[in-house]
């Protein structure tokens with residue numbers, strides 16, 4: 023692997039410190055391509071293999087304990103063993119799995135979601151955020167009788183709806199036209215080129231996988247106005263961002279999309295996706311009136327429903343959401359202060375942030391330069407040596423069990439990094 027001599031030394035130390043992870047992945051590679059069944063987890067020279075988790079801590083196969091600052095790419099909001107969640111799961115298990123029928127649980131979780139997210143009148147459950155977005159696009163196309171979708175360069179809506187990075191053969195063949203994030207002119211151009219054909223705009227209110235790039239003031243409001251003017255629906259993909267406020271970013275921004283997709287933490291750590299929105303659009307799925315059939319063996323599985331209910335009812339209350347995101351904003355400010363003299367910065371909002379190897383403003387994915395000095399890679403390995411786990415691409419997400427002690431530990435580790443590499 024190429025890289026600066028410092029990075030090479032870091033990687034050598036990493037390799038020496040993690041023989042069990044390396045061995046496990048080698049063995050796994052016999053039956054899983056590259057030992058992997060989830061692409062995002064891979065990094066060179068080999069990723070860590072975890073043996074378990076507790077609260078906000080993770081243990082790996084070589085006996086290291088890490089503070090978890092990745093939180094399952096935002097899904098592990100509740101940490102790894104929240105008592106309210108584990109109690110809900112054990113109670114649901116004791117009551118029997120796979121009941122081949124409706125239960126009371128799905129309506130309870132749906133009610134909590136409708137009460138929480140002001141733009142949602144009705145919901146459908148799916149097993150992932152990806153599926154929720156596929157369902158959203160199907161609903162929008164059927165409702166409008168139109169075929170095209172506007173999405174954004176850098177947008178990520180799941181493994182088969184990825185406009186982030188090189189074009190992928192994995193994408194589903196929807197007629198997607200890409201515009202540029204934070205550029206309303208580019209959206210208007212697409213509407214003009216495809217007059218009367220656009221069913222919906224699909225947008226993340228903050229670009230997540232592309233590096234926590236925030237929408238500039240007026241951009242999302244502009245999308246709302248434009249979609250209305252052109253008779254298209256507005257779909258907010260809040261799979262990642264719904265944790266950023268008690269009612270998601272849509273509430274924080276005061277914008278009412280027609281449809282919204284959710285997932286990640288909403289199932290209390292179990293597989294989960296949600297499509298919600300206006301009743302007249304959602305009514306297409308009402309089986310009493312025919313219309314769209316939306317199947318899915320596990321759509322209402324009792325574990326997801328029970329853990330999701332416990333999470334929203336008992337743990338991630340409106341107050342908890344405000345508190346966690348205020349902590350995240352404070353932490354990001356502290357980290358950026360520490361990195362102020364380096365070509366590095368954290369972007370993001372509230373409890374989700376991303377490190378970038380530049381101090382210049384970032385308003386689109388094109389503004390993120392390649393990590394020529396390997397600073398972001400160095401930071402990743404430096405943090406592992408300090409007992410802190412994050413994503414190599416620079417994503418950090420806070421979970422509820424993190425205390426001030428762990429947040430301070432990240433700030434101190436960042437100070438040590440700045441002292442060690444700041445003069446390069």
Ligand SMILES: Cc1ncc(COP(=O)(O)O)c(C=O)c1O
Pocket residue numbers: 095149150151152153155178179180181226230231259260261262263285286294295
């Ligand atoms: C904004 C956004 N949409 C959709 C998805 C896909 O969700 P899932 O991985 O549950 O399919 C993700 C996952 O990271 C996401 O960040």
